[in-house]
Amino acid sequence: MTRWAWPEVADLPGTIHVPDSSAAARPHDHRRLTEIYCFLFWIALGQIGSANPPWFERSLVGLELYAHIKSQAPRVSVDFNYHGSPPFSFEVGQRPVQHAQNADFVTGETGVWGFSALGVSLNAQFYRAATPKRPVQVAIQRSVRTYHDQTTRPLHDIRWELFTLLAHGAFVTMVDKTAFDGWLDPVAYERIGLAFAEAQRKRGHFGHQPVYDVGLYFSSRTRDWIGREDAARYWQSFYGAHKACVLEHFQFGVLLDENVSLNELQRFPVVCLPNVAILSRHEVAQLRGYVEQGGKLLVTGYSGQFDRWGKPLAESALSELIGATVTRRLDSMDNWLNLENGADSPSASHRPASGSSVQVEGCATAAPALPMLARDLPTGWPFLVEGPATLYAPTTAVPVGALLEPHRTARQRQGTEGLHWPMSADAPVGAAILIHRL
Template sequence: MMDQGFGPPYGCWCHRCRDRYESTYARPMPAGAGWDADWARMLEFRYASSESFERDLTEHVRSVDADLTVAFNHHGAPPFSWETGQRPVQHAHIGDFATGECGVWAFGALHASFGALFAEATKPDGHYQMVMQRNVRMYHDMTLRPVADMLWEAATLLAHGAQVTVVDKTPYDGALDPVAYSRIGEMFAETHRNREHFAGRPIREVGLYYSAKTRDQYGRDDPDKYQQAMLGVHKALVYAHIPVGFILDENVTAERLSAFPVVCLPNVAVLAQREVDLLTAYVEDGGALVTTGVTGLYGPLGEELPEGALADLAGVRLIACLDERDVHVALNGECDAARALSADIPTDWPFLVHGQATAYEMTTATPYGRLYRPHRTSGQRAGDQAYHLPLSPDVPIGPAILVNAVGKGTVATVCASPGVAFAGEYRNVEPRLLIRNLIRLLHPEPEVAIDAPTFVESVVTEDAAARLLRVHLIGCITPPQNTGPGRPHSNRVLPSMMEDTPLYRVRVRLRREFRAVQALGPDTVVTRIAGGVEAVVSGIHEALVFSY
């Protein structure tokens, strides 16, 4: 079944595939995506077909030349979905290593780190490569990016531990572009100077939990319905300099969960009982669990459940999954926890959190803030008037956040979907501040605390044998962009190319004592302060190396 890709018909219905399906399941192959038990079997058949073909091809290549490297372009990771016939873990490492694409021209600058972290999670002790390109628009044009733009992307990937491949587009006469290789060489020379520092064990605070089951059975024909929540939380954590990694439902273990002080489930709608048991044990042992939106509210075939899978653990009872997306949240400052949640957010002020929302009542949890339904005009309530733009808040229908103590740990239920909101069209900053504040409430004393501009991405690693802790800082600062092609009827606004060297101030505080600190860049000025350092950084990639 190889006739599957990025659109319909989502499979092959030739007589060979039909016969094999029927011999496997003793029933006819479904005619299309019905999103029932038959289609669930069809998805499994598609995944198994892809895996079998890739394994057969790998075996054949190695039988011809055992020294050849085999790698498949893996499309089991976001933003791709079930239509490619690949799962995140099942199909990632059939060859010698996993391969992911950055595709920043299509997926945005943050997809460099998102893709690297996701590929790493498919096999935490394995190898993976990320693919970038020299071209401005995509792989197949003859343009050339500035050195600064390529260096930012390569440094991001290397800091996260990826192998890096650069795609070139050669002219049809077979010649090589000397300017392209001059710029690529300049980029490589800069990264090679710091090669020894792209190493060490990553130090991460938050594990983002990704569910292939939710992708398939809740997202269905609309991948954004699920994956936007994950993209938005990742974006918020990067902006807040809270180190993050991924946890995947296919290979989740108690050990993997315990590697993160906080585990976040952004709209993970479908949870198996095994996952519920693992998450319960994680919390009881002292972990902090965050859920948002519709987490745990759908069954294995995407059907709505009468009660959430995590209701007992969260100390809540389901009232309703809201049909409206334009919900609002208001926070207050009535206690220390409420003040921590509302840091940098005006209190008693409803702000839009556009996305899925759920009304809960508490059983054992403590409520914070208020969740508001949106106003609807009389015509809209009567069904005579359509709406597509968010309206103002109407009345509160329940808490915004519920926090429940369980064993040694804590569960925080966010009734709205701040990740969806921050990755969406109405990307006000309050949803990302809410995510940041909630993580800091649950994990107030991180190993490393970083205060830097939002255009800087930070990566923290440790080399325990050498007693070194590294804080990588990668600046991505692009000029403002004009209206994109196709406006006002298209949302396409391509990012500008990065041409300049960032200059910014950063503060880094460590929970541990350290003896000395050194910056890699000659133009970075470092000053020691209480518990850490302050630095003025001039460069695309910098690393502060702490010895302890």
């Protein structure tokens, strides 16, 4: 149990956390701080492999603890503080929706020093998706490096992180670790005050419904059963999709497999499945309904190609939506794409089956799509797309460009040389992109 100094949320956009052992916590009464007890707990009871639908499950331990706290102090707010990044911890069996529901609100942390600047926006959107219509708290710190570092962050660095989180719908707690003698850094608190005062002046800009460009689909089941021995097998694709959105200034949100619904999907004009290898029948039905009602689905990697236990399927659960069947999964990560299209293009031999009717924006070829796809990338030029790739045989989809396998040296083929560095492009094996209209 940790004691916190907490301003009323209605008055301030965030909170200042000062250790209870410090007498300096008391002069902040003029800010109408209300002392409450926050119970910070970690739930290690995961339901991995459970046969019940995850959106009906909540941790028994968490429910009992929550009920006990409320019976003793009904006005107390209970906080599920998972700590760490990426959001929610695979190692102890946490799933975002299942376990974040064990409290009145969820708390996470960003930690630019450890989790990168990109994690700030991603974590805030992740918590919002896990606890719809509930407040989410994100903890940041006044130090430059780790929590126990006494180096004071520049004001504009604090402003950037604070306003990024507020813009993504979180409320913010600033954490400070006092010096061993209990001293508080006056410059740090001056900067915190300036940043929070600015946030108060601009609070009318926050808390509105976002206008999203892209929904990034996160699959706890894929994380647990595809990435369990090698987390990067899944996280790399999800992080890559998020990074692309940030760098291109696309407003993104997060969709979770545990509580996905057609209504949630329809909040996004585009939904990206970044290597979502495991998809249930319920998820596929929701995705199909989304596309049938005008949504745009971007499918990458091995999406839909494994069963609920991580075993390969004979055919992708998304084959009808994709308009193609799986020929094989490339065992390489350093794959290459070439957007050149035409009679001599490698994709020319991978056109739809004879007799099929294909239309892309009213045309029977992929030509109209090329100017859009190649607007920022030159054609006739292979470029590296590091991540899992699938070779498809189109049925009703239109192929565009070429997918090229990477070159492998004789030693690499023999298994005596590593594959840590990407190799150059080798032979084309199929289409780079498939475009399909239902």
